[in-house]
Structures are given as structure tokens and as C-alpha cells.
Amino acid sequence: MAEYESKIGRETVKTLISEVLNSYRLKIKMESDTAFDEESISNDIKTLLEIKSVPTLRKVVNATGVVLHTNLGRALLAKDAIDSVNRVVTSYNTLEYSIKDAARGQRGDHVEWLLCELTGAEAAIVVNNNAGAVVLALSALAKDKETIVSRGELVEIGGSFRIPDIMALSGTKLIEVGTTNRTHIKDYLSAITEETALLLKVHPSNYRIQGFTSSVSREELSAISKKQQLIFMEDMGSGMLINMAQAGLDGEPTVRECLQSGCDIVTFSGDKLLGGPQIGAIVGSSEIIDKLRTHPLLRALRVDKMTLAAFESTLRLYLKGDYDEIPTISMIRKSEIELKKRANTLQKTLKTYFANTKLRSVDIQLVTAFDTVGGGAFPLSELQGYAVAIRLPEMGSAGKLAELLRNAPTPIITGAHEDKILFHLRTLQTGDEKLIINAFDSFLNANDDQKFKREK
Numbered sequence: 001m002a003e004y005e006s007k008i009g010r011e012t013v014k015t016l017i018s019e020v021l022n023s024y025r026l027k028i029k030m031e032s033d034t035a036f037d038e039e040s041i042s043n044d045i046k047t048l049l050e051i052k053s054v055p056t057l058r059k060v061v062n063a064t065g066v067v068l069h070t071n072l073g074r075a076l077l078a079k080d081a082i083d084s085v086n087r088v089v090t091s092y093n094t095l096e097y098s099i100k101d102a103a104r105g106q107r108g109d110h111v112e113w114l115l116c117e118l119t120g121a122e123a124a125i126v127v128n129n130n131a132g133a134v135v136l137a138l139s140a141l142a143k144d145k146e147t148i149v150s151r152g153e154l155v156e157i158g159g160s161f162r163i164p165d166i167m168a169l170s171g172t173k174l175i176e177v178g179t180t181n182r183t184h185i186k187d188y189l190s191a192i193t194e195e196t197a198l199l200l201k202v203h204p205s206n207y208r209i210q211g212f213t214s215s216v217s218r219e220e221l222s223a224i225s226k227k228q229q230l231i232f233m234e235d236m237g238s239g240m241l242i243n244m245a246q247a248g249l250d251g252e253p254t255v256r257e258c259l260q261s262g263c264d265i266v267t268f269s270g271d272k273l274l275g276g277p278q279i280g281a282i283v284g285s286s287e288i289i290d291k292l293r294t295h296p297l298l299r300a301l302r303v304d305k306m307t308l309a310a311f312e313s314t315l316r317l318y319l320k321g322d323y324d325e326i327p328t329i330s331m332i333r334k335s336e337i338e339l340k341k342r343a344n345t346l347q348k349t350l351k352t353y354f355a356n357t358k359l360r361s362v363d364i365q366l367v368t369a370f371d372t373v374g375g376g377a378f379p380l381s382e383l384q385g386y387a388v389a390i391r392l393p394e395m396g397s398a399g400k401l402a403e404l405l406r407n408a409p410t411p412i413i414t415g416a417h418e419d420k421i422l423f424h425l426r427t428l429q430t431g432d433e434k435l436i437i438n439a440f441d442s443f444l445n446a447n448d449d450q451k452f453k454r455e456k
């Protein structure tokens, strides 16, 4: 027990032991024939203490080929961004201090001008995340008024971000127009009343309606809103700052293009296609953004210094044009040739490794694979990539093998295709190949009598 006490403290150990004992008591009360003996109780206690003694937010290897995997933490930070977070948290800093005036400064100043520079906006403001950006904008601009949204855009993004709920929370009345697949300009026009404050366009992010569809362009919505003195806002979700048509991703505007098409304000996330930390940005007209600056919600959604440091550095990489220093952008833009080369190396490494294990039947192949951007961006675009596919019949099904790899000291999260598991090269980071070998080693060489070194 001393070992656990040193890790989680005596009080926690006591609480966890009582938890196990109580669950036994309860079971025995409910079913009097419940088996219990000292050994199983002490095993259950040990298992629970073991689980609670290691951190749960930990590193994993993403071999799924999904670049912005929401469950695996979305965007990886650029090295510059990590360095500035480190500097800012290990020293006092200028978070809200103006060196020039020896007086209080604004924390937003570090990034707002950069956002303006990169998007052509007049003004910008940042909050904790994009959901917060949407709530702040709607609360400050359309509370107790009406907001018009197309029925084709009443989306749920996941993680409980649903447009109708967000509107209700913001105190604006949702006026739905059009149908799921088709919304016309006349639908918006006939819905506008004295009470209308805002026209909202929402990026459908993780899904697409295809076939007999029609929606109203930004230019048209902008023209209506100007004429009727409304605000035209777009929730873009993923804030793309540079065009990625070259990487096979087209059909989506950048933030700058949205503003050029007539959006008054645009909201987007920092940790999707932008490739920075979790943040929500609102860019656009300074007259409108000034209305957000005094809203009490802004304080509740305030951005932390670590986030600002990482965001400033990431935006500066865009300014310099060092796009490939941003892991998200660089992973998306990886060439097929490079991915194939790395797949080849991984395949060789694995073959060499398995030649020295007891397994007789090992099937390792280099395959083409489709990777995806993820994070609700470009749901229909597949990035042509490469993967190493493995089948180890002696270890059971693909599902079983995936589970073993997930439970390795550094968990490996794999893709799957039919009866094989896949290691997609696009999302593997430097050093991950070694962690994959370590993962196999953790269960193939788990105990010595299983171990079998082939004689050379």
C-alpha cells in the first residue's frame, strides 16, 4: 500500500478501498449468494489502486490517419508555440502589461492585430473556444431579437454543440427558414421582421447534403442584411487561413474570403485547420466587435496566457509563411511519395521485428489508404495516403490486436480495414515507429515462457 500512498496519498487509498468494500457489501445485500473471498477483494482493490495511480491524460500514438482527431486532442502545436508557452509559464510576462506605458495592457493585444493582418478584418477578439465565440456574439448582438438560420444549417457538431440549443442559451429567437436541402433568398426575405437582428450562416462541418440542393450565397445574404440593416454572421467552425486546394482540399473558403464575400463577422476555432491551441476567434467589422468588448460573458470566456502564447506563435508562423512548421498543415500537405517512403521503412522495421518473435504467421503489407482531415473540416475529402496493414492470426482478430495495442504502455490507436489493423503514416510523429515496436513487445514478450527467439 505504501507504493500507492506515495502516488495518490493515504486518504485517497482509504477512500478507494472503502469503495471496493462497499460495492461488495451492496452486492451481498442484493444477492446473498454472491461469492467473496479475501483474494478477489484484494485483487479488486489492487486493480483500482493501479488504475488511479497513473495519469489518465496521456500521450497516445495516432495511427488512424485522421489529422484533427477530436477525441485525440485535435491540433498538435508547432515547436515555436510550445517554446513560447514554456517561456510564458516559467517567467513573469507581459500578459496584461504595456512596457511602453508601464501600465495595464490588454491581453487581446497580443493576437488581435495578427488575426486582422491574416484575414483582412478590421477588428478581432478571442475567447476560450468557438462555441464560446458563437454564444458571445449571439448574446451581445441578438438577445431578445430574432436570428434567421437555414434549416439546412441547424447542425450538431458533436460534443453537444447544437445550433438551436446555442441560440436558446444566447437568448435569441431562432427563426428557421427553407428546408433541409433547399433554402432560397425569398425564404430569408419573407422571414425578416422588425424583430430580426441577425442572419446566421453555419458551416455544416461534419456532414454534407448532396443532390437536389440549393443555398443562398454569402454575397446575397450580405446584400439583404445591408439593405435591412441586419448583421450577417458566419460560424465557420474550422478557421482556414490559407488556401489548401493544392493539397486536394477545395470548395471551402478561407476566413479572408468569407469576409470578402460580405460577412460582417466570422467565428472559428483555433485548434482545427488553423493548427493552434483551443481558442475561439471572432473577426470582422470593428463597429460590431466593439459591441462584444463590454459584454460580461467576455470575462467568463477569457483566454488563458498559455493559450495566447501558443496562438500568437502559431499566427506568426502564418505571417512568415512557414506553414509547414504547423503540424496540422504539414500533415495535410505531406506528399504521397514521402508517405510511401515512410510506410516502406515501417514495413521493413516491423518485418525485422517479427522475424525475432515466436509468431509463425505474420502478414505485413504496404497499402494505399485514405486519410481524412477530421475536426469537421472537409468531411467528403479524402487524402490519398499510405499505411502498413498487419494481420497476426495467432493473436486473434483485428479487434483483439487493436485492443492489445491500445493497452500498451504508450497506447497505439490504429485504423482498421477488413481483418487487418492499419498504421496510417500521415499522422505518425517522429519516434512513433519505435513506440509501435515497444507496444508489440509489451504483449508479445509479456512473459518469458511466451518468448521465443528464433535462432539465426
Ligand SMILES: *Cc1c(COP(=O)(O)O)cnc(C)c1O
Pocket: 129, 130, 131, 132, 157, 161, 202, 203, 204, 205, 235, 236, 237, 238, 268, 269, 270, 279, 280, 375, 376
Ligand atoms: C467545431 C465547430 C464549433 C465548435 O468549436 P469549438 O472550438 O470546438 O468550440 C462550432 N461551430 C462549427 C461550425 C464548428 O465546426
